[in-house]
Amino acid sequence: MTDFMLFLPELFFIFGALLFFIFSLRKTADPAGYHRWAIFLAGIGLLVTVVSSRQEGMLFFNCYRVDLFSQIFKILLALGTVWVIFSSSELKGIDPRQHCEYYFLLFVCTLAMMMLVSSVELLTIYVSIELSSYSLYLLVPMRRHADHYIETGIKYFMIGVTSSALMLFGISLLFGMAHTTYVPQIIKTLPSLITQPAAIIGLVLALSGFFFKLALFPFHIWAPDVYQGSANQVTAYIATASKMAAAAMIIRFTGLSAGASPGMIKLLIVLSIFSMTFGNLVALIQKDVKRLLAYSSIAHAGYIMVGILSMSERGYASAIYYAAAYLIMNYSVFMVIMKLADDGHNLQIKELAGLHKRSPLLAMTLMIGLFGLAGIPPTAGFTGKFLVFAAALQKGYLFLVIIGMINATISLYYYLIIIKAAYLLKPVNEYPALQVDSWTRYLSIALVIMMIYLGIFPDQFLSLTEAAARTLF
Amino acid sequence: MTSMEMANFPILSAILMTTILGLVTILFIPPERTRLIKQVSLASASIGLVLCIWLYLSYDHQKGGLQFVERILWVKSLGIYWFNGVDGINLPMLLLTSIVLFTGIWTMWELENRVKEFFALIFLLVAGVYGMFMSMDLFWMFVWYDVSLFPMYPLIAIWGGTRKEYGAMKLTLYLLAGSALILPAILYLWVQGGAHTFDLFELQRIGFSAFDQKLTFIMLYLGFGILAAVWPFHTWSPVGHVAAPTAVSMIHAGVLMKLGAYGILRIAMTLCPVGLGYWSDLMALLACIGIVYGALVGLAQTDLKYVIGYSSVSHMGVVGLGLATMSVNGINGAVFQMFAHGVMTALFFSSVGYIYDRTHTKIIPELGGLSKTMPIASSFFIVAALAGIGVPLMASFWAELLVFIAAVKAFPIGGVAALVGLIISALFMLRVVQKTFYGDKNPRWEHIPDVPGFLAVPRIVLVSVILFFGMFPKIMLDVIQSTVIPFVNRF
Numbered sequence: 021m022t023d024f025m026l027f028l029p030e031l032f033f034i035f036g037a038l039l040f041f042i043f044s045l046r047k048t049a050d051p052a053g054y055h056r057w058a059i060f061l062a063g064i065g066l067l068v069t070v071v072s073s074r075q076e077g078m079l080f081f082n083c084y085r086v087d088l089f090s091q092i093f094k095i096l097l098a099l100g101t102v103w104v105i106f107s108s109s110e111l112k113g114i115d116p117r118q119h120c121e122y123y124f125l126l127f128v129c130t131l132a133m134m135m136l137v138s139s140v141e142l143l144t145i146y147v148s149i150e151l152s153s154y155s156l157y158l159l160v161p162m163r164r165h166a167d168h169y170i171e172t173g174i175k176y177f178m179i180g181v182t183s184s185a186l187m188l189f190g191i192s193l194l195f196g197m198a199h200t201t202y203v204p205q206i207i208k209t210l211p212s213l214i215t216q217p218a219a220i221i222g223l224v225l226a227l228s229g230f231f232f233k234l235a236l237f238p239f240h241i242w243a244p245d246v247y248q249g250s251a252n253q254v255t256a257y258i259a260t261a262s263k264m265a266a267a268a269m270i271i272r273f274t275g276l277s278a279g280a281s282p283g284m285i286k287l288l289i290v291l292s293i294f295s296m297t298f299g300n301l302v303a304l305i306q307k308d309v310k311r312l313l314a315y316s317s318i319a320h321a322g323y324i325m326v327g328i329l330s331m332s333e334r335g336y337a338s339a340i341y342y343a344a345a346y347l348i349m350n351y352s353v354f355m356v357i358m359k360l361a362d363d364g365h366n367l368q369i370k371e372l373a374g375l376h377k378r379s380p381l382l383a384m385t386l387m388i389g390l391f392g393l394a395g396i397p398p399t400a401g402f403t404g405k406f407l408v409f410a411a412a413l414q415k416g417y418l419f420l421v422i423i424g425m426i427n428a429t430i431s432l433y434y435y436l437i438i439i440k441a442a443y444l445l446k447p448v449n450e451y452p453a454l455q456v457d458s459w460t461r462y463l464s465i466a467l468v469i470m471m472i473y474l475g476i477f478p479d480q481f482l483s484l485t486e487a488a489a490r491t492l493f
Numbered sequence: 494m495t496s497m498e499m500a501n502f503p504i505l506s507a508i509l510m511t512t513i514l515g516l517v518t519i520l521f522i523p524p525e526r527t528r529l530i531k532q533v534s535l536a537s538a539s540i541g542l543v544l545c546i547w548l549y550l551s552y553d554h555q556k557g558g559l560q561f562v563e564r565i566l567w568v569k570s571l572g573i574y575w576f577n578g579v580d581g582i583n584l585p586m587l588l589l590t591s592i593v594l595f596t597g598i599w600t601m602w603e604l605e606n607r608v609k610e611f612f613a614l615i616f617l618l619v620a621g622v623y624g625m626f627m628s629m630d631l632f633w634m635f636v637w638y639d640v641s642l643f644p645m646y647p648l649i650a651i652w653g654g655t656r657k658e659y660g661a662m663k664l665t666l667y668l669l670a671g672s673a674l675i676l677p678a679i680l681y682l683w684v685q686g687g688a689h690t691f692d693l694f695e696l697q698r699i700g701f702s703a704f705d706q707k708l709t710f711i712m713l714y715l716g717f718g719i720l721a722a723v724w725p726f727h728t729w730s731p732v733g734h735v736a737a738p739t740a741v742s743m744i745h746a747g748v749l750m751k752l753g754a755y756g757i758l759r760i761a762m763t764l765c766p767v768g769l770g771y772w773s774d775l776m777a778l779l780a781c782i783g784i785v786y787g788a789l790v791g792l793a794q795t796d797l798k799y800v801i802g803y804s805s806v807s808h809m810g811v812v813g814l815g816l817a818t819m820s821v822n823g824i825n826g827a828v829f830q831m832f833a834h835g836v837m838t839a840l841f842f843s844s845v846g847y848i849y850d851r852t853h854t855k856i857i858p859e860l861g862g863l864s865k866t867m868p869i870a871s872s873f874f875i876v877a878a879l880a881g882i883g884v885p886l887m888a889s890f891w892a893e894l895l896v897f898i899a900a901v902k903a904f905p906i907g908g909v910a911a912l913v914g915l916i917i918s919a920l921f922m923l924r925v926v927q928k929t930f931y932g933d934k935n936p937r938w939e940h941i942p943d944v945p946g947f948l949a950v951p952r953i954v955l956v957s958v959i960l961f962f963g964m965f966p967k968i969m970l971d972v973i974q975s976t977v978i979p980f981v982n983r984f
Contacts, residue, residue, distance in 0.1 A: 334570070337570075376610075391643065396639055396640075396643050397635075397636040397637075397639045397640050398636060398640060402636070402639070406632070406676070407571075409676065409677070409680055410571065410680050410683065410684075410688075413677065413680040413681055413683075413684050414684050414688050416684075418677060418681060421676075421677045421680065422673070422674070422677050425672070425673035425674070425676055425677060426670070426673050428669075428673065429666060429669045429670045429672075429673045432665070432666060432669055433662070433666060436646055436662065436665065439646075439647070440646075440650060440658070443647055443650075443651065444647075444650055444651055444658075478568055479567065479568045479569060482568060482570060482571075483569070483570070486570055
């Protein structure tokens, strides 16, 4: 019976996915009804996940570990899913006949990522990541006027499949070196083997699958095109929920080397620096909001890596905190974008002009979200960066932290450009007034309060992330 | 060992809350009720001012040390504390902030464009300033420092004047680049101190190696120095001041730039005295260049606000020079100068603001003979100019006197060069006054009304403060000295 309790969130999402599969078999589509079902199920799913947050145990022949670390990430995933579904109320970017499949794939993807964060056996990890990847391969091109966006879907698919292949190769090398596919046992045997090239290459290749999902340099090539080419809601989902899973798995995996390989740490430092710098510099010239956010996500992948490569309890805790803060801030920005471009088109920066008059609340949510991403106090984004840099400096990476701060300053420029558009610019033609329904209003206020509260009073959540980081070892 | 006296009532947090509550209250007022917004703002600022004056008078300078202390553990795993206190160095700064906020809000009474957002942002800005001055925990000092920086962008970009978008972006990015140096330095000190406390005084007790001190000092000096307009990192300042609306210039030049010098004094010099000793020659050199450079470039300006902007660079150089001397007189003078210059610059911008609102120009050749058409408005600027020169009876006289005595003793050549800079600044101030206010009456401005009584109040307040501390410097110096003497004794 307790086994069911351990697996409860996943079971619920399997049930949700099945329900939408059955709905999809119907002849006539009922988008509004589907949305109501989706938001209801996603909300219950979030509750179920929160209730299961203190569960601990092993399942499926020790392939599957339920601990505080995995449960925190499941809550973040469920939260991201609820929010994205909340913003899918109109969903004009996707053909109404495909709404059912859209929700089905969202549920499957969330399920897969939940399985991913709990998997502690190499093949289970591979299966979970493939399940989530295939859901996303289908979601990305699922946009109205599909002919324009087929290229995006193919690009994502090709790069994703290549990363999966590389990852599988790495996994096979790891298995070859450690003679086991169980991650906890690999943690014990790998550090002594880490000086062997096969071990390092295996680990790095295995990580590349997750680097792809996180959009870390040089596995970031898909991000700008996919962000721009997908429907707004799908982009929001990729930008928020799937990043959580990627961050979680990188944290689990880098723990494998237990810091015994300075070469690997150097490699991670280099990737982190390139990610931050490349992402920030190219974002400077973007005019499409989603594309800009894609490059910004490449930069943020670099910042999270700074915490992860510290490979200390504090480093991992700070990375978890950063991931949570990133979820909230990123979603806030996307929520405003989805509201403004409610016919599903790609929002340009200049279309934000006059937002402060059309809806001061949305403008403020956007502003706090962007300032959080830039790392300005008193937001959670600042505290996240602070924690990540503190962990890195504790290991002596002063140079890395200075580069990180310089990058934060560079990134401030393009975030300010967006805020400038929303607060300063006068639109050429007046845009129609915005109807902001009360649920969106409440959610905006809740998001702003969350971002500022987590920033000013980080203690509680930080203790939680530290407890989670401790369960990793 | 610094003595600490806990507060019976968290007055420092209360002062901070006046700004935050003011901000929150304004957010709930509908934007059309501009008069109510302004009244609420002025009320919050007044409460803050009264509390600061009371605090100033209650500070026991015989006992010295840190008083009215509040200390609560905030984040256990990192060792962050909500730690506030006043001593002789930050108490004048808190008083300065409350005076400038109060007069600044009053000066902007005639604003009609997007009033709600303006006053909300001003309160956010000043909350950051108050927070940094009263905080004694490195994490919170950095947080408040950054909080006070980012509202500058919208404040200048929306309500500003000349080249506002360029000025706003340059100022914000440049100042945040400074914080890119400060945060690593703070974290480095935290790590070297055992990675378990951000408490300033605990870190001071722990102490750091000579190498750590030298490395961190230069990072902190450059990072904070950008905000303190240390030459050659001052270029954001004149552009930013010119672009900013009046109250923002008052707060920025009057108070915000002092945050930079305060940061150098409170963090860099307190935690890294060996570093200070190592880098003090460089500090003095940059300060002297700043004094002379600011004066010379100010001489060539034709825009009134640019004149004041460059004179600010010059005066902040005096502060830097005083700090670099590492002597009681020098640091006393530097802190006094921070206060005196703050009030004086606020008066400068306030008076120029009135003239600009009426004539819509700040270009000197276009103005002229204003003392004949607007005697009261002119008098405010002239008093500020005299204070800028350092004429006796003005607070800045004592400040500059102390700094120069110490400077000539510690850095003979530099001190004399700085004195030359002082003379040049006198020259350009008087020239500006002559060209703008004396000389032939410009017929364009004949019909401009002079300052009405209501709007004259903030300027009169500022003039009174300058004259008061000019006549009774002991009231300020007693407070400053009570902390500076034990501070210097540690070197």
